[in-house]
Amino acid sequence: MNYKDTLLMPKTEFPMRGNLPKREPEMQEKWNEMNIYKKVQERTEGRPLFILHDGPPYANGDLHMGHALNKVLKDFIVRYKSMSGYNAPYVPGWDTHGLPIEQALTKKGVNRKEMTVAEFRKLCEEYAYGQIDSQRTQFRQLGVRGDWDKPYITMKPEYEAEQIKVFGEMANKGYIYKGLKPVYWSPSSESALAEAEIEYQDKRSPSIYVGFKVMDGKGVLEEGTQIIIWTTTPWTIPANLAITVHAALSYVVVEVDGSKYVVAEDLLEDVASVLEWNEPTVVKTVKGSDLELVKAQHPFYDRESLVILGDHVTTDSGTGCVHTAPGHGEDDYLVGKKYGLDILCPVNDKGVMTEEAPGFEGVFYDAANKPITEKLEEAGALLKLEFITHSYPHDWRTKKPVIFRATPQWFASIDSFRDDLLQAVKDTKWVPSWGETRLHNMVRDRGDWCISRQRAWGVPIPVFYAENGDEIISEETIAHVSELFRKHGSNVWFEKSAKELLPEGYTHDGSPNGEFTKEQDIMDVWFDSGSSHQAVLHQRDDLQRPADLYLEGSDQYRGWFNSSLTTGVAVTGKAPYKGVLSHGFVNDGEGRKMSKSIGNIVVPDKVIKQMGADILRLWVASVDYQSDVRLSDAILKQVSEVYRKIRNTYRFLLGNLADFNPETDAVSYNDLREVDQFMLVKLNDLIKNVRNSYENYEFSSIYTSVNNFCTLDLSSFYLDFAKDVLYIEAEDNYERRAMQTVLHECLLALTKLMSPILSHTADEVWTHMGSQKEESVQLTDMPEYQELPNAGQILSKWEAFLKLRDNVLKALEEARNEKVIGKSLTAKVTLYVNEDTKELLNSVREDLKQLFIVSGFEIGGNVSEAPEHALKLENNAIVVEKAEGETCDRCWTVTTEIGQDPDHPTLCPRCTDVVKKHYA
Numbered sequence: 001m002n003y004k005d006t007l008l009m010p011k012t013e014f015p016m017r018g019n020l021p022k023r024e025p026e027m028q029e030k031w032n033e034m035n036i037y038k039k040v041q042e043r044t045e046g047r048p049l050f051i052l053h054d055g056p057p058y059a060n061g062d063l064h065m066g067h068a069l070n071k072v073l074k075d076f077i078v079r080y081k082s083m084s085g086y087n088a089p090y091v092p093g094w095d096t097h098g099l100p101i102e103q104a105l106t107k108k109g110v111n112r113k114e115m116t117v118a119e120f121r122k123l124c125e126e127y128a129y130g131q132i133d134s135q136r137t138q139f140r141q142l143g144v145r146g147d148w149d150k151p152y153i154t155m156k157p158e159y160e161a162e163q164i165k166v167f168g169e170m171a172n173k174g175y176i177y178k179g180l181k182p183v184y185w186s187p188s189s190e191s192a193l194a195e196a197e198i199e200y201q202d203k204r205s206p207s208i209y210v211g212f213k214v215m216d217g218k219g220v221l222e223e224g225t226q227i228i229i230w231t232t233t234p235w236t237i238p239a240n241l242a243i244t245v246h247a248a249l250s251y252v253v254v255e256v257d258g259s260k261y262v263v264a265e266d267l268l269e270d271v272a273s274v275l276e277w278n279e280p281t282v283v284k285t286v287k288g289s290d291l292e293l294v295k296a297q298h299p300f301y302d303r304e305s306l307v308i309l310g311d312h313v314t315t316d317s318g319t320g321c322v323h324t325a326p327g328h329g330e331d332d333y334l335v336g337k338k339y340g341l342d343i344l345c346p347v348n349d350k351g352v353m354t355e356e357a358p359g360f361e362g363v364f365y366d367a368a369n370k371p372i373t374e375k376l377e378e379a380g381a382l383l384k385l386e387f388i389t390h391s392y393p394h395d396w397r398t399k400k401p402v403i404f405r406a407t408p409q410w411f412a413s414i415d416s417f418r419d420d421l422l423q424a425v426k427d428t429k430w431v432p433s434w435g436e437t438r439l440h441n442m443v444r445d446r447g448d449w450c451i452s453r454q455r456a457w458g459v460p461i462p463v464f465y466a467e468n469g470d471e472i473i474s475e476e477t478i479a480h481v482s483e484l485f486r487k488h489g490s491n492v493w494f495e496k497s498a499k500e501l502l503p504e505g506y507t508h509d510g511s512p513n514g515e516f517t518k519e520q521d522i523m524d525v526w527f528d529s530g531s532s533h534q535a536v537l538h539q540r541d542d543l544q545r546p547a548d549l550y551l552e553g554s555d556q557y558r559g560w561f562n563s564s565l566t567t568g569v570a571v572t573g574k575a576p577y578k579g580v581l582s583h584g585f586v587n588d589g590e591g592r593k594m595s596k597s598i599g600n601i602v603v604p605d606k607v608i609k610q611m612g613a614d615i616l617r618l619w620v621a622s623v624d625y626q627s628d629v630r631l632s633d634a635i636l637k638q639v640s641e642v643y644r645k646i647r648n649t650y651r652f653l654l655g656n657l658a659d660f661n662p663e664t665d666a667v668s669y670n671d672l673r674e675v676d677q678f679m680l681v682k683l684n685d686l687i688k689n690v691r692n693s694y695e696n697y698e699f700s701s702i703y704t705s706v707n708n709f710c711t712l713d714l715s716s717f718y719l720d721f722a723k724d725v726l727y728i729e730a731e732d733n734y735e736r737r738a739m740q741t742v743l744h745e746c747l748l749a750l751t752k753l754m755s756p757i758l759s760h761t762a763d764e765v766w767t768h769m770g771s772q773k774e775e776s777v778q779l780t781d782m783p784e785y786q787e788l789p790n791a792g793q794i795l796s797k798w799e800a801f802l803k804l805r806d807n808v809l810k811a812l813e814e815a816r817n818e819k820v821i822g823k824s825l826t827a828k829v830t831l832y833v834n835e836d837t838k839e840l841l842n843s844v845r846e847d848l849k850q851l852f853i854v855s856g857f858e859i860g861g862n863v864s865e866a867p868e869h870a871l872k873l874e875n876n877a878i879v880v881e882k883a884e885g886e887t888c889d890r891c892w893t894v895t896t897e898i899g900q901d902p903d904h905p906t907l908c909p910r911c912t913d914v915v916k917k918h919y920a
Contacts, residue, residue, distance in 0.1 A: 010655025020612020053547035056093035079756035161486035162535035168478030185405035187351025203392035238357035239325035264320020299381035327406035458522030530563030533576030589632025815880035828856025832866035855894035
């Protein structure tokens with residue numbers, strides 16, 4: 001007889017190698033065929049809703065690792081919620097308007113000047129849909145489950161119609177107005193920008209100190225005294241109309257080489273150093289308030305520069321006398337408005353100086369710095385020129401510098417409901433908690449929101465103008481335009497005249513007027529996506545407002561979190577979200593930003609094709625995503641090793657359950673051995689910890705807990721000694737069925753617990769668990785934590801035993817290294833212990849030889865009685881020696897009882913009994 005054939009070795013078709021790049025597409029195709037999203041929603045219908053509202057990615061280009069991090073995190077949460085008592089629909093979305101699509105078409109050779117705006121917009125729409133299809137395919141390859149056939153798209157007519165309603169509601173409440181104000185202006189985009197579209201980069205700029213000569217000192221300053229200003233934007237000097245000082249600051253008149261100058265007293269030392277003054281003499285000290293309405297001469301134009309008072313003046317840098325151009329700065333604008341100054345802006349849409357800057361017409365603003373500086377020097381007004389590198393605002397799309405430029409724009413008045421916004425921030429749960437402070441400060445300090453853009457591809461601002469210039473935004477016109485957009489899309493705005501777009505027979509001020517015109521600007525794209533709470537959450541039957549959670553990158557505090565809050569509070573009085581969770585950015589393995597020039601970019605598509613989406617998903621679970629995270633080939637290899645351990649655990653469990661039917665073979669908890677109960681207590685703790693981690697969005701804790709359970713609790717302990725029972729004993733042996741009961745519970749729980757993270761692998765495991773009725777683990781609920789009898793007592797006892805076992809294993813390893821033994825089954829262990837350890841060992845009813853995986857074991861006495869050669873560890877001493885006897889051909893145990901049965905002369909009594917009863 002071949003005794004190997006009598007062993008109950010693991011049997012499973014679940015492969016050891018994941019081969020994920022091949023199997024995952026097959027699994028995804030299966031999900032498509034069974035319409036898994038629909039089935040999940042049908043199963044959870046009637047449960048409380050949990051809405052994670054998708055912040056729409058921009059429909060342009062392949063997915064980058066930030067997309068993958070974001071969508072996979074969302075998928076973890078949605079999958080978990082649908083398995084834990086909620087109906088958790090997930091409607092993905094796309095942001096589709098804006099400059100990048102216009103630029104992409106231009107790069108493809110489209111000449112928009114040769115077509116109408118409507119024709120160009122049609123090309124933009126076609127391009128965006130193509131990008132959506134590409135990105136949707138890539139998101140599905142990540143294993144992200146959602147309503148992919150019915151996403152929300154910001155350029156769809158029904159979405160645009162609701163966005164118009166949001167605008168109309170805000171206008172109706174008086175929050176929308178048109179004004180000539182300085183805004184961030186991008187000459188490279190030829191459009192206004194919102195704060196969210198600004199990023200800061202280093203820029204080298206000229207730094208100049210300029211003297212403005214007093215022409216009317218109002219009895220405070222002598223004529224010819226020079227008030228010194230400092231600026232890094234010489235190109236704005238032609239727009240100078242005033243010099244601002246702080247009323248409460250002290251200013252000094254100093255004499256240097258026969259000339260007199262005015263600077264803030266606190267900055268005199270700094271200015272003297274920069275201008276290389278030798279021992280300036282303070283002639284006079286005055287309060288800033290005394291300088292109000294002093295008149296100075298513009299350095300090279302025949303006009304005055306008025307001295308005015310402003311609270312924005314500080315002594316942090318400069319001279320304490322601030323060059324003021326109301327057309328080129330927000331503070332300048334506000335203080336200039338107070339004093340009735342003009343809003344002079346001699347720079348056009350392209351950033352070129354206009355005829356309002358005589359002598360510099362036609363020169364690009366940045367190039368104008370040099371001739372303007374030369375003009376100042378020629379006039380004797382330039383006191384110092386040097387160059388500095390400083391942080392300067394740039395257009396986040398074109399990466400080129402922006403300017404402040406006064407233009408007629410549409411604004412949403414933040415001041416009108418700032419207190420409501422701040423209260424909504426307070427009412428929201430923020431993870432991490434610092435998110436509340438960050439958005440609170442942004443809202444507190446934010447100016448009015450410039451919502452108009454001078455582009456073609458976007459949602460038009462639905463405003464008409466009467467012949468007399470009156471702005472027309474009424475409930476009637478908004479409702480009419482909204483319905484037009486719902487029927488025809490927003491392109492109708494560019495296809496029809498103003499009269500055709502107005503309600504039939506519309507009159508203004510009670511009389512017909514056929515000379516209506518329409519606004520040509522479009523809305524800021526943040527207004528588009530920020531309206532999704534109305535266009536998606538409020539409109540779709542399967543969703544609700546407010547959402548339970550918004551989850552995006554930390555850059556969205558100034559973006560989508562902010563714009564959604566603004567429109568949400570404006571329309572409903574509350575935030576559109578109950579909670580906000582943010583994640584960091586993905587850097588390379590050294591913490592550097594991923595960059596094409598460095599060559600350190602890791603692309604999701606490449607990882608999926610080489611290693612599999614589940615490796616990428618497991619990486620997402622492994623990182624502290626609330627901060628910036630790192631990714632490299634080396635990191636992915638480490639994650640792959642953890643995946644391999646988890647997969648091998650699944651395989652071992654499946655293989656040893658091939659002959660186990662949980663309905664007929666399971667052993668009740670009370671009838672299990674204590675070591676088996678201990679494993680179920682550990683499993684139960686895992687269930688509790690993992691579910692708690694899911695609830696708190698702490699996925700790295702799940703990664704660590706599951707990895708530790710598989711490698712330490714199962715592989716290094718329970719499964720290690722279980723082989724002696726699972727393989728050796730008869731099929732229906734009590735101890736074997738008891739262990740199989742535990743293995744089955746572990747397999748079931750681990751598969752469900754990891755389903756949100758290892759979505760493909762968990763479903764693959766599920767298909768090999770023949771006892772399950774559901775066709776997918778996604779159609780089940782999470783395992784529940786149970787209060788098991790005597791759990792605390794069992795845990796305490798067996799964790800103490802495991803510490804002792806670790807000591808025995810150390811002693812066995814040392815004996816193996818010294819060639820005393822070979823495998824641990826060739827060993828006999830003698831323990832010299834204290835009374836506590838002796839009591840512990842005596843309380844263990846299981847076979848201690850089996851638990852230590854040795855062939856001989858005995859307690860030799862107290863620690864003090866241990867021989868010299870014993871290995872002394874903590875409170876015990878251990879002697880390892882070769883076990884006496886022969887090796888059983890079937891179980892490999894060394895025993896002196898080999899050959900007691902003549903029919904099986906090479907077997908031990910246990911194996912002889914099993915073979916005779918079951919394999920005779």
